[in-house]
Amino acid sequence: MAMFFAVLSACLAAEVPECGPVLLVGQPFASRTECDAGAPRVAENWLADHPGLAQDGLHCAALADLPALPTRQVADGVHVHLGPPFQFEDSPDGWIANLGFVIGRDSIAVIDAGASRRQGQALFAAIRAVSDKPVSHLIVTHMHPDHAFGANVFAEAGATIVGHARLGDALQSRGPVYLDNLTRLYSPAAMIGTGIVLPDVAVAGSLDIDLGGRVLTLAAADPAHSDNDLTVLDRTTGTLFAGDLVFRDLTPIVDGSLPGWLAWMDAAQDAGPIVPGHGPVARDWQDAIGAQRDFLTALDHATRDALDAGLPMSQGVPAIVEALQPFAGRWNSFPDSAARDATAAFKELEWQ
Ligand SMILES: [Zn+2]
Structure with a gap:
């Protein structure tokens, strides 16, 4: 499948301009000649919707020459990109989450979009290397930026954006802070074109999506990892995309x-x-959640012990972290995450 795309170099105005590549996914071209002729208009239309950005360059690229995420097929028609299981502070680019896509007879559903427009573009190129069917849905498993921030690539490609009923509110209240934090951590250029995309379809309870001879069942969870976790079950193969309801190797x-x-x-x-949000694919439920359940159970016990002892938060949190130290060698990015977990658990259980 010959396919060409316009690639815009887009820049934020600054003393030293910060520029990054913007893959214009909404308009594929069948040949380089057609792309060369059509690219300026496509770029102009995109820039009209992004007033903060200016054009620095424009070229056409063949699909095979686009940066693409490595993916593997874990079941028939189910493809997964495994992010390195480290937290943002230990990652050079924030491309840490597992992402996936499922190919039906008629269309493709993408599960999570990556940490930035640029990662979303690299996921899109990986999908197009496998199939040229339309991308009908992007399912966002929850609000965290490593999963949600590549969404506008798929919106531009024509996908319906699907999330938990509480995802929209969560992205509106926390999205801008996440975007500021990642821009500071990685650079404005790394985040060029990244925007916050609200879901078109809100799932409360469950929802089936038919990709043509292939049904995905989405289930909205009660507050757990976040307050807007959504799982995706491919009924054809039994593959479950658990989002961050399952962590493996990376501290929950x-x-x-x-x-x-x-x-x-x-x-x-x-x-x-079972495809976790972070870490290797698990073969079944016990394999997926065993280690995580041990860790979270220990967190729960340590927090209740601190509260039973009447410790104030300033002493309770270090006591909880201390109690969790036996787990430190088994989980990546442990110190910061254990401290965050101890604080969150103390605040929540204090009122129970
Ligand atoms: Zn998360």
């Missing part, structure tokens, strides 16, 4: 409800393979 982060997360794990799901 509690940003929703610790008791809620423990309760979610108690309801075992007959699925496999």
Whole structure:
């Protein structure tokens, strides 16, 4: 499949301009000649919607020459990109989350979009290397930027954006801060063109999506890892995309409800393979959640011990972190994450 795309070099005005490549996914071309002729108009239209950015250059690229994320097929028609399981502070680019896509007879659903427009573009190129079917849906598993911030690539490609019923509010209240933080951490150029995209479809309870002979069942969870976690089950192969309801290798982060997360794990799901939000693909439920349940159970116990002892938060949090030290060698990016978890758990359980 010969396919060409216009690639714009877009710059933020600054003393030293910060520029990055913007892949214009909305308009593929069948040949380089057609791309050369059509690219200026496509770039002009895109820039008209992005008033903060200016054009520095424009060229046409063949699909095969675009940067693409490595992906692997974990079940028939189910493709996964595995992010390195480290937290932002230990990552050079923030491209840490697992991402995936499922190919049906008629269309493709993407599960999570990456940490920036640039990562979303690299995921899009990986998808197009495998299939030229339309991308009908982007399913965002939750609000965190490593999963959500490549979304506008897929919106421009024509996808319907699907998320938990609480995802929209969460992105509106926390998205701008996330974007500021990642821009500071990685550079304005690395985040060029990244925007906050609200879902078109909000899932409360569950929703089936039909890709043509292939149904995905989406399930909205109660507060657990975050307050807007959504899982995706491919009924054809039994593959479950768990989002950050399952961490492997990377220290789990509690940003929703610790008791809620423990309760979610108690309801075992007959699925496999299971794609976690971070870490390697698991073959079944026990393989997926075993280590995480041990860690979160220990966090719960240590927090209740600190509260039972009447410790104030200033002493309770270090006591919880100390109690979790036996887990330090088993989980990546442990120190910062354990301290965050201890604080979150203390604040939540204090009121119970
Ligand atoms: Zn997350």
